Every structure is written in structure tokens, then in C-alpha cells.
Amino acid sequence: MKTIADIMAIRDKMQSQIIVRDNSDGEIRVVVGMATCGISAGARPVFNALVDEVSTRQLKNVKITRAGCLGMCKLEPIVEVFIPGQEKVTYVHVDAEKAKQIVANHIVNGNVVTEYLITNV
Amino acid sequence: MYRSHILVCGGTGCQSNKSQTIFSEFKKQIEEKGLDKDIQVVMTGCFGLCSVGPVVIVYPEGAFYSGLTPEDVTEIVEEHLIKGRLVTHLLYKDHATTQAVKALSDTNFYKKQTRVALRNCGVINPENIDEYIAYDGYQALIKCLSGDLSPQDVVDALKKSGLRGRGGGGFPTGMKWQFTKDAVGDIKYVCVNADEGDPGAFMDRSVLEGDPHAVLEAMAIAGYAIGSNKGYIYVRAEYPIAVERCKIAIKQAKEYGLLGQNILGTDFCFDIEIRLGAGAFVCGEETALMTSIEGNRGEPRPRPPFPAIKGLFGKPTLLNNVETYANVAQIILKGADWFASMGTAKSKGTKVFALGGKITNTGLVEIPMGTTLRQVIDDIGGGIPNGKKFKAAQTGGPSGGCIPAEHFDIAIDYDNLISIGSMMGSGGMIVMDEDNCMVDIAKFFLTFTVDESCGKCTPCRIGNRRLLEYLEKITSGNATMQDLDDMEKLCYYIKENSLCGLGQTAPNPVLSTLRYFRDEYIAHIVDKKCPAGVCKSLLQFTITDACKGCSACSRKCPVGAISGEIKSKFTIDQSKCIKCGACIETCKFNAIVKK
Numbered sequence: 001m002k003t004i005a006d007i008m009a010i011r012d013k014m015q016s017q018i019i020v021r022d023n024s025d026g027e028i029r030v031v032v033g034m035a036t037c038g039i040s041a042g043a044r045p046v047f048n049a050l051v052d053e054v055s056t057r058q059l060k061n062v063k064i065t066r067a068g069c070l071g072m073c074k075l076e077p078i079v080e081v082f083i084p085g086q087e088k089v090t091y092v093h094v095d096a097e098k099a100k101q102i103v104a105n106h107i108v109n110g111n112v113v114t115e116y117l118i119t120n121v
Numbered sequence: 122m123y124r125s126h127i128l129v130c131g132g133t134g135c136q137s138n139k140s141q142t143i144f145s146e147f148k149k150q151i152e153e154k155g156l157d158k159d160i161q162v163v164m165t166g167c168f169g170l171c172s173v174g175p176v177v178i179v180y181p182e183g184a185f186y187s188g189l190t191p192e193d194v195t196e197i198v199e200e201h202l203i204k205g206r207l208v209t210h211l212l213y214k215d216h217a218t219t220q221a222v223k224a225l226s227d228t229n230f231y232k233k234q235t236r237v238a239l240r241n242c243g244v245i246n247p248e249n250i251d252e253y254i255a256y257d258g259y260q261a262l263i264k265c266l267s268g269d270l271s272p273q274d275v276v277d278a279l280k281k282s283g284l285r286g287r288g289g290g291g292f293p294t295g296m297k298w299q300f301t302k303d304a305v306g307d308i309k310y311v312c313v314n315a316d317e318g319d320p321g322a323f324m325d326r327s328v329l330e331g332d333p334h335a336v337l338e339a340m341a342i343a344g345y346a347i348g349s350n351k352g353y354i355y356v357r358a359e360y361p362i363a364v365e366r367c368k369i370a371i372k373q374a375k376e377y378g379l380l381g382q383n384i385l386g387t388d389f390c391f392d393i394e395i396r397l398g399a400g401a402f403v404c405g406e407e408t409a410l411m412t413s414i415e416g417n418r419g420e421p422r423p424r425p426p427f428p429a430i431k432g433l434f435g436k437p438t439l440l441n442n443v444e445t446y447a448n449v450a451q452i453i454l455k456g457a458d459w460f461a462s463m464g465t466a467k468s469k470g471t472k473v474f475a476l477g478g479k480i481t482n483t484g485l486v487e488i489p490m491g492t493t494l495r496q497v498i499d500d501i502g503g504g505i506p507n508g509k510k511f512k513a514a515q516t517g518g519p520s521g522g523c524i525p526a527e528h529f530d531i532a533i534d535y536d537n538l539i540s541i542g543s544m545m546g547s548g549g550m551i552v553m554d555e556d557n558c559m560v561d562i563a564k565f566f567l568t569f570t571v572d573e574s575c576g577k578c579t580p581c582r583i584g585n586r587r588l589l590e591y592l593e594k595i596t597s598g599n600a601t602m603q604d605l606d607d608m609e610k611l612c613y614y615i616k617e618n619s620l621c622g623l624g625q626t627a628p629n630p631v632l633s634t635l636r637y638f639r640d641e642y643i644a645h646i647v648d649k650k651c652p653a654g655v656c657k658s659l660l661q662f663t664i665t666d667a668c669k670g671c672s673a674c675s676r677k678c679p680v681g682a683i684s685g686e687i688k689s690k691f692t693i694d695q696s697k698c699i700k701c702g703a704c705i706e707t708c709k710f711n712a713i714v715k716k
């Protein structure tokens with residue numbers, strides 16, 4: 001037997017898990033290069049870290065997707081952030097730790113994490 | 122946390138095309154690859170695009186794969202899930218552009234729909250109450266029970282929303298709830314009509330299969346509003362998946378204390394039981410349905426008294442259709458004004474239709490009231506296949522009528538459809554093209570109602586059988602114009618004198634085809650011809666001068682009716698021909714015509 005508070009807790013917990021299925025527009029997109037090159041360079045833990053971070057912070061308008069090879073295999077894992085109305089930002093040599101910083105600094109606080117940018121390589 | 126979700130359609134259409142095997146195959150391969158911590162496989166309710174089933178959506182990309190076989194699973198796992206490349210050749214192709222479309226939400230089929238009753242179908246796992254809760258499930262019930270809304274507030278909200286019964290009649294739902302609330306009785310019941318017997322309709326089935334909790338929640342809200350502690354789901358045994366998911370849903374809701382004693386710690390108690398129907402069409406009629414729940418033979422009884430006053434076990438009873446209930450929680454949560462902002466002056470909200478017949482995208486669609494037939498058939502349904510011309514659409518099944526091409530731009534709502542001699546019905550929409558004979562269609566529906574008549578009253582039991590005999594006389598070329606007149610009179614007689622809705626509406630398909638296609642009836646009677654080439658007794662198979670004398674047809678004819686000399690024209694002996702059409706299929710030169 002659950003109370004109203006229990007049901008609310010279930011809702012909040014489940015909502016963070018199903019945002020993966022939301023396909024609505026006007027959202028921030030984070031794209032991870034996940035071709036063979038990206039995966040062998042460690043894109044999968046990056047992807048999982050992004051998903052985790054976005055869900056713990058309950059960022060409902062952020063969608064994380066995969067892309068194929070971006071053509072710069074030696075810079076993988078690559079993460080691109082698309083915020084509506086802003087220019088695309090490309091991060092390179094990302095790992096799980098950096099991925100979390102990108103979510104916190106760039107997506108939440110709006111500060112691009114300049115040290116991981118492609119322009120630095 | 123899963124990085125990817127695979128949604129496999131578990132609606133009846135897809136299950137009959139092995140979606141269960143596809144589901145297990147995904148599970149197996151994902152486990153073998155050690156990805157089961159990252160990727161979740163979920164079985165959902167109907168997505169709507171049944172014609173291209175089995176369908177699967179892979180999130181976060183939203184990639185929409187259609188027409189899959191179990192053998193395709195390996196490729197999707199290897200390419201998409203492991204390497205992150207969409208398997209383009211398995212993606213759904215839009216009929217208009219024949220281009221592969223990535224996401225379901227990008228298809229023409231989806232873009233023009235508005236999903237209220239079907240909002241969770243194909244989105245959640247219907248066997249997991251937590252997923253329903255995630256999409257604001259049971260929030261409307263909480264809103265009621267936490268004291269925000271009094272029972273009268275709930276009824277008022279429904280009245281204000283303009284919701285009308287989706288079971289066919291279109292009776293204002295708020296008024297029905299008010300009558301039942303005001304009725305005096307120590308016990309009251311809440312029932313849902315999930316009998317859905319009209320040929321070609323599968324809306325209610327899909328709601329129960331895809332989102333059973335939405336119906337449970339609405340029933341509990343109804344119980345709160347009218348003062349009832351007991352609900353019944355009347356569903357036909359022919360819908361095993363719907364029955365199973367309802368059972369699971371009730372069990373889960375009870376475990377969470379969302380059904381049963383003292384719901385969510387309040388004083389409100391409400392329990393739901395399932396009653397299986399044996400699949401008689403007449404048991405969808407409200408009084409027959411309740412008689413059947415009581416354990417008796419499902420026969421209608423005269424009204425009044427209406428169920429709101431004297432229903433199940435002689436007590437005040439609220440009976441609504443599945444789709445009607447599926448709208449309720451949304452109205453409570455989003456407000457009556459939101460609901461009333463969709464639709465036309467007297468028909469608010471949306472309506473689900475099961476598209477069938479001669480249409481590219483057979484399946485399930487939900488449109489705002491007031492959408493035109495043209496939009497439904499051309500834009501959403503993808504038009505008529507094989508370049509054929511639209512002739513008519515039958516709505517309301519065996520109780521309804523046809524909408525001919527001249528009304529192609531009619532805005533679909535309750536009143537407009539009635540004004541042109543059809544009706545909304547429960548939502549079956551069968552599309553017909555130039556190859557359909559309208560007399561034959563009328564005969565098809567009448568054969569159904571004659572079969573399904575319960576036999577309690579004479580006008581329906583005997584009248585409809587006589588009516589069917591007239592139609593058989595016409596399609597076999599033996600009728601006179603006098604028969605046509607007599608038949609029309611009989612239609613009105615049956616309508617006026619039958620006891621229940623089944624008999625009262627049975628002649629509708631005949632009357633509406635007579636109204637719009639009288640010339641076809643006359644062609645059968647006077648010219649002894651079936652213009653569409655359907656009624657066999659009126660057809661003649663003949664061989665034209667295009668015949669090369671190859672003898673292929675004469676070898677194929679099962680009764681040896683074709684003879685001739687090689688390299689000269691063959692002939693068909695009409696006295697032997699049984700009009701099976703085998704010769705037409707065999708002829709390489711299109712030299713055989715049926716007229």
C-alpha cells in the first residue's frame with residue numbers, strides 16, 4: 001500500500017528513466033560519435049556518463065543520441081552539443097569525467113568548457 | 122540507467138506477425154552481447170501503423186523500423202545498437218515520397234494526428250504500472266482524492282469539456298455521470314463496455330492492450346464522482362491480450378493501493394473485476410451487456426428504465442465505452458477548457474478510428490473532431506492503393522452508413538455524419554474503391570446483423586432476414602423494381618419497431634447505399650449487371666480478340682468450360698462456367714474480360 005508521496009516519488013524516479021523516449025523538438029541535443037572509431041576510443045562510457053548525468057539532474061529537455069563517424073577518428077571520443085539558437089560546439093578526446101563537466105558547465109550553466117574544444121588540438 | 126530503449130509493438134496486429142519472437146530475439150541477443158545493462162527492451166501497445174507491422178522503435182534516436190522479421194534483429198543489434206549506424210533499409214518508408222523516414226513522429230501518418238486517448242499506446246510498457254505513473258498516471262485520481270476536486274467538480278469538469286460517449290451514440294458523458302450520481306441507491310456500479318463487436322473495429326482493444334491503467338484510473342474517478350465502490354470491465358474473451366493486460370494492471374494497481382480498500386490512505390474504496398463476454402455483437406448493447414454480467418443470456422430489455430436509474434443487478438449503473446474513459450484523466454489533469462479547445466462546436470476532443478479496407482496505411486489513427494474525411498484518407502491513410510479511385514467510406518460499421526466521394530470534404534463529427542445518413546459509430550472506418558459493389562457491401566453488413574440478432578423481437582429477427590433475401594434477389598439478378606420499393610419500406614418498418622439498437626440500425630447500410638448509389642441497385646435489377654464486377658451471378662466471362670489461342674486457360678479451367686483450337690480464338694461455354702476467375706489469372710494477354 002502506497003501513499004500519495006510514494007506515487008510521486010515513483011513518478012519522479014521513472015520520469016528520469018524514460019526521457020530517453022522523448023522525441024519532442026526545441027530541445028538540447030548531445031551527439032556522441034559512436035562508430036567503430038569512437039567506440040574503440042571509449043565512446044560508450046562517455047555516452048553512459050552523459051545519460052547518467054542528465055538523468056540525475058533531471059534535465060528533461062536534453063536528448064542524447066549517437067552519430068556515426070564524424071570523420072576525425074583520431075580525435076574521438078567526440079561529443080557535439082546543439083543548443084537551439086546557438087552555434088554547435090564540438091568537444092574532442094572526451095572521457096566520462098569530462099562528459100560530466102560538459103553537462104554541468106555547458107548545458108546547465110551555459111559556460112562552454114573551452115579546454116576540451118576542438119580548436120585546442 | 123539505460124542508454125537505449127527498444128520498443129517492440131505488442132498489439133494484436135504485430136503479435137500475429139511474430140512480434141513476440143522479435144521481442145525475445147532482441148532480449149536474447151542483447152544479453153549475449155552483454156548489453157542488457159545498457160539497453161532495455163520493452164513490449165508496448167499498438168503504435169497504429171498496423172499495415173507495416175511488426176514495428177519497433179529504437180530510442181534515443183527514435184528510429185522507426187517496420188515490417189521486421191525475427192531474422193532482421195541481428196542486423197539491428199550489430200549495426201544500430203553496437204556500431205550506432207541506422208539500418209536504413211529496414212526503416213519505415215513514407216508512401217508519398219518512398220523515402221526512408223527515421224522517426225515515427227516524422228511520418229505523415231503521425232504528424233496529422235492528435236493523440237489523447239492513445240497517448241500512451243506504443244509509448245509505455247502496459248505491463249508496468251511505474252511507466253504509466255511516469256507519464257502522469259494516477260495523478261488525476263490523486264487530484265480528486267487529495268481534496269482538490271469534489272465529486273460534483275469532477276462531473277462539472279466533464280460537462281464543461283463537452284466529452285460525448287465514444288461507444289457510438291455520442292451521449293454527453295457529463296450528463297450521464299450526473300444522472301448516475303443523482304440516482305438513489307445503496308449500491309452503484311461503474312462499468313466499461315469493451316465488447317467492441319463491429320467488423321473492422323479495434324480501437325478499444327488497442328487502448329486496453331496499450332494503456333490499461335488509463336481505463337482503471339478513469340473508472341476509479343467515476344466511482345469517486347458518482348459514489349460507487351465496484352467496477353466491472355466487460356471484455357470479449359476473443360481479446361486475450363487485452364484481458365491479460367487488464368488482469369496484470371488490476372493486480373499492480375491493487376498492490377500499490379490505487380484500487381481496493383482505502384485508496385492511498387483515504388476513505389475511498391473501489392474495486393474492479395473483469396467479466397468475459399462470449400463475443401456476441403448484441404452484448405455490446407448496454408442492457409444486454411448488463412444482463413450478461415449478471416450471468417444471464419445476453420438479451421436486451423426495453424428502456425427506460427435507463428441504466429443510470431436501474432442497471433446492473435437493478436442498481437444505478439454508469440456504463441461508458443473504453444475510449445470515453447481513456448479521455449477522462451486527461452480532462453481532469455489538463456482541464457475542461459483544454460479538451461473543449463479541440464474539435465467542433467458540438468463535438469469536442471478527438472476520435473480514434475480503425476482504418477481498414479482499400480487504404481494504404483491500415484491501422485489506428487486519432488484525429489481532432491472536425492478533421493475532413495479527405496485528410497484522414499489521403500494524408501494520414503496514404504490514399505487508395507493501386508491508383509484506384511475512392512468510392513465511399515463506411516463508418517459506424519453495421520449500424521452506420523457510407524460516406525460517398527461527394528462528401529469527401531465533410532468535417533467528421535457526430536452531427537455532420539448523421540446529417541448525411543451515416544454515423545460516427547465506435548470508430549471503424551472501412552474504405553471502398555471502384556472495385557466494391559455497394560449492394561454487395563450492404564449485403565455483407567446485413568449478413569452480419571442477421572447472424573448477430575438475438576432473436577428476442579420479431580421485426581429484427583424476421584424482418585432483417587427478409588431484408589437480406591431481397592438483397593440476395595437483387596445481386597442474383599432476379600429482383601424487380603417493385604421489390605426495391607418493398608425493400609425500402611421494410612427498412613423503415615424494422616427501424617421503427619425493433620426493440621434494441623441492433624435492430625433499429627441494421628437497415629442503415631441498405632438505406633445509405635440506396636441514398637447514394639441507387640443507380641447501382643437499378644443496374645442490378647434492370648440491366649442485370651453489376652457495375653463493379655463483384656456479384657458473380659451477373660457476370661459473364663468472355664474471351665476477346667486479343668486471344669492468341671495458347672490454350673493456357675482451358676487447361677486451368679476446373680470445369681472444362683473453355684475450348685478452341687490452338688492459335689485461334691477460344692470460347693467459354695457459359696452454361697458450364699462457374700465464374701471462379703481462374704482463367705483471368707492465367708491469361709498472359711489480358712484476353713479474358715468479366716462484365
Ligand SMILES: Cc1cc2nc3c(=O)[nH]c(=O)nc-3n(C[C@H](O)[C@H](O)[C@H](O)COP(=O)(O)O)c2cc1C
Nearest residue numbers: 286287288314317318405406407441442445622623
Ligand atoms: C448492437 C449494439 C452494439 C453495441 N456495441 C458497443 C460496443 O461494442 N462498445 C461500446 O462501447 N458501445 C456499444 N454499443 C453502445 C452501448 O449500448 C452504449 O451506448 C455505450 O457503451 C455507452 O458508452 P458511451 O456513452 O461512453 O458511448 C452498442 C450498441 C448496440 C445497440
Ligand code: SF4
Nearest residue numbers: 576577578581621624
Ligand atoms: S432488435 Fe434484434 S438484437 Fe435487439 S432485441 Fe430485437 S431481436 Fe434482439
